[in-house]
Amino acid sequence: MLARRIIPCLDVAGGRVVKGVHFESLxxxxxxxxxxxxxxxxxxxxxxxxxxxxSHEARQTTLDMVGxxxxxxxxxxxxxxxxxxxxxAGAALRAGADKIAVNTxxxxxxxxxxxxxxxxxxQCIVAAVDVKQTGGRLAVxxxxxxxxxxxxxxxxxxxxxxxxxxxxxxxxxxxxxTGAGYDLPLLTAASAAVSIPVIASGGAGELAHLAEAFxxxxxxxxxxxxxxxxxxxxxxxxxxxxxRGYPVxx
Amino acid sequence: MIVVVDxxxxxxxxxxxxxAAGGHxxxxxxxxxxxxxxxxxxxxxxxxxxxxxxTLETTGLGAAVREAAVSGRPVMGICLGLxxxxxxxxxxxEARGLAILPGTVVHFDTGLPVPHVGWAQxxxxxxxxxxxxxxxxxxxxxxxxxxxxxxxxxxxxDDDVLGTGTYERVFPTLVGRDxxxxxxxxxxxxxxxxxxxxxxxxxxRP
Numbered sequence: 001m002l003a004r005r006i007i008p009c010l011d012v013a014g015g016r017v018v019k020g021v022h023f024e025s026l027x028x029x030x031x032x033x034x035x036x037x038x039x040x041x042x043x044x045x046x047x048x049x050x051x052x053x054x055s056h057e058a059r060q061t062t063l064d065m066v067g068x069x070x071x072x073x074x075x076x077x078x079x080x081x082x083x084x085x086x087x088x089a090g091a092a093l094r095a096g097a098d099k100i101a102v103n104t105x106x107x108x109x110x111x112x113x114x115x116x117x118x119x120x121x122x123q124c125i126v127a128a129v130d131v132k133q134t135g136g137r138l139a140v141x142x143x144x145x146x147x148x149x150x151x152x153x154x155x156x157x158x159x160x161x162x163x164x165x166x167x168x169x170x171x172x173x174x175x176x177x178t179g180a181g182y183d184l185p186l187l188t189a190a191s192a193a194v195s196i197p198v199i200a201s202g203g204a205g206e207l208a209h210l211a212e213a214f215x216x217x218x219x220x221x222x223x224x225x226x227x228x229x230x231x232x233x234x235x236x237x238x239x240x241x242x243x244r245g246y247p248v249x250x
Numbered sequence: 251m252i253v254v255v256d257x258x259x260x261x262x263x264x265x266x267x268x269x270a271a272g273g274h275x276x277x278x279x280x281x282x283x284x285x286x287x288x289x290x291x292x293x294x295x296x297x298x299x300x301x302x303x304x305t306l307e308t309t310g311l312g313a314a315v316r317e318a319a320v321s322g323r324p325v326m327g328i329c330l331g332l333x334x335x336x337x338x339x340x341x342x343x344e345a346r347g348l349a350i351l352p353g354t355v356v357h358f359d360t361g362l363p364v365p366h367v368g369w370a371q372x373x374x375x376x377x378x379x380x381x382x383x384x385x386x387x388x389x390x391x392x393x394x395x396x397x398x399x400x401x402x403x404x405x406x407x408d409d410d411v412l413g414t415g416t417y418e419r420v421f422p423t424l425v426g427r428d429x430x431x432x433x434x435x436x437x438x439x440x441x442x443x444x445x446x447x448x449x450x451x452x453x454x455r456p
Contacts (some may be wrong), residue, residue, distance in 0.1 A: 003369040074441045123365045123398050249394045
């Protein structure tokens, strides 16, 4: 039996953890190494590190930081942001990542997902999908949420699975940073469309939201605001979920 | 001295770090003679059974690991490292593993997604509950360990299956006999449970 996963997310820009609302109005949320070690000590099931600045110039700085994060934790660790080629992914994995996340680059070049899966195995490839409700459709957004694509979320997720993604990190931009809860209809539709794990992201504001996401079919829940700023701790989250019968680690 | 066998696979440093977190110094080595001199031998691994078995053979590291196992020193395999303890695997039918344990390695036979990835509950079997290295670690309770694998051991002697996971069906995930033990999961990615398992290995005097 697999435990449901609680995954703190570190959005990193300029060497600091940041967190915004709808991908904007970023607030400082501490030092990445300290935060990673703290979440590991609290029993996080995994950690996701997204370099949201991801400029070419900053790649080496990011890799150094990935290496230092990897040295301070004993849990699986996903790195995303600016991975555009197999070589970028290889560099992140050598720096200590266990999985790599691709988003914009997968939309621009869907075959990249297959090349990554062939090079490193499907278990290594997280397809990150940012979704925004716009004009009555669930649009896939890229470039840090700044650019709308013609892709429909559910169709794109299904395609990502066929291309070789090992899991889907599904972020609702509409809910991001709001604390209003995950986008449950989106999660339900996505979980029904693919057999690979779907990780819910965007909107967790209280512990009940984590349970709602599992109920909607998520295998894991990503959260930032709730753990960075709102005082909920991972042990509290696990206790809450265990009391309600969800399989979580002790 | 604990030696971690370096045969060109990826997750070696994290194994050394996880041992260090339990207070143990381990050395990475590519030298078969260093493996021969080690008190404890750890064979980690991520990758392909065929390629890894060839590398172990051409470097002489495989022979040194087998000698350590035969000589009665504690030897532990992790993930692919464990799979290499068997003579054969359906991942590479032409390849020869180290043949330290009776049994073989097969692909998951399931309708569920493969690879099997995540924190899986591990329950000790009756032989596992009597195992000197494992009994106290589990203390009668299941524990969760991080798994990432498409293949798993099978066709073992009953007494060699020390712990099992369940993915549609029950599969062996902690195996061993005498001074040899293997984990299909990654203790180095399994936080406290994994650090404690590696600590128990480092203290094990079979």
